[in-house]
Amino acid sequence: MKTKLATETWQETYQAKKTSAESAIQYIQSGDRIYIHSHAACPVSLISALTARAADLSRVKIIHLMTLGEAPHAASEYQNSFRVNALFIGANVRLAVNEGRADYTPAFLSEIPGMIRADLIPVDVCLVQLSPPDKHGYCSLGPSVDCTPAAIEKARLVIAEINEQMPRTHGASFIHIDRVDHVVMVDRPLGEPKKIEPGLVELAIGRNVASLVEDGATLQLGIGKIPDAVLASLHDKKNLGIHSEMFSDGVVDLLESGVINNSRKTIFPGKSAVSFVIGSKRLYDFIDANPLIEFQPCDVINNPSLISQNYKMTSINSALQVDITGQVSAGSIGTNLYSGFGGQADFVRGASRSPGGKTIIALASTARGDSTSRVVTLLTQGSGVVTTRGDVHYVVTEYGIAQLYGKNMRERAQAMIEIAHPAFREALRAEAQTIPWLRD
Secondary structure, X not given: OOOOOOOOOHHHHHHHHEOOHHHHHOOOOOOOEXXXXXXXXXXXXXXXXXXXXXXXXXXXXEEEOOEOOOOHHHOHHHOOOEEEEEOOXXXXXHHHHHOOOOEEOOOOHHHHHHHHHOOOOOOOEEEEEEOXXXXXXXXXXXXXXXXXXXXXXXXXXXXXXXXXXXXXXXXXXXXXXXXXXXXXXXXXXXXXXXXXXXXXXXXXXXXXXXXXXXXXXXXXXXXXXXXXXXXXXXXXXXXXXXXXXXXXXXXXXXXXXXXXXXXXXXXXXXXXXXXXXXXXXXXXXXXXXXXOEEEOOHHHHOOHHHHOOOOOEEEEEEOOXXXXXXXXXXOEEOOEEOOOOOXXXXXXXHXXXXXXXXXXXXXXXXXXXXXXXXXXXXXXXXXXXXXXXXXXXXXXXXXXXXXXXXXXHHHHHHHHHHOOOHHHHHHHHHHHOOOHHHOO
């Protein structure tokens, strides 16, 4: 890294750092451990240039949370050059992980920055996407703060795309250009996930979940058809707040209508607190220079002790399977790894200790065209438990709400079977009778 002269201004060093993606990537060495900026902030041109150098590199470890778009570095033809270590498994690396060509590190999102700082997850190089610097030389991490500040702190080399279309976000989202070693200029839209409108099942789930949300509650929710359906059912609520690892476009409607005003929150009062967002250009425009959206790293946003201090903290999460005693599998089905811990456990633990808090697991009752029940007597062998039966307050499907908190095992089984798809209820009852401590 070039040493800055005392007489040089940041503007002068900034100009000197500008280069092409191909030239910047030449500074990466075999054996390096590279952290890639996540979600919509994924630095596409740097990844492309890195992949193009595959023949020159070996034993390079690539670390990231979920990233939008393609992941060419995870292709089978590059497995001798790169090995991905996913901290959360996205669709673009799922095949590589399940074929054994990539790794997955199970970890609570709240703890990943600490693991990076402690060199449990070592980082040598950080590839990021930033906004242009302001008049003071500060760039913004835009829509994805999450674990990136810790990775920048530890890296010996920081290579940044400076994107003219990157929003500037408020909070702990800033990095001075002096911390960046090489700059690649780009001008392109941020990544947007494919939006799928909620169907009748998701809308029914959304209404059921919304019935549990009280006025004045602080919400955590995610992205997808069920969170969108929940948000669409909250327009008659009052004084809601947001403290969530992420949110998407549906939150914007409620902020603009005043349903979400963050007036009852304890932590970051008056602001929607978040670690990253994923959505459309409308969302990215909304967060740009918006002081009402507070971005913080995930060791702050996902800290259960902070989450628990919010008034009526209500966590709303999804699952792949839930057994009839309330064990939640959200990251895998059997030995097939699907996603990861994410922030579910962080928010479930925090919300369950909040004054008036609630933990809600929402899922469709069936999968695979109604051929498989997601409510099961026993989780599929090999499935990992993300949230324990002791942490769950409510499980919601399109058929109703099972209140589990304080219930014994037989009572839980009865409540869960009632919200299963009708086609599977008799089989679930029969299976429950084979387990002594579930028998009527």
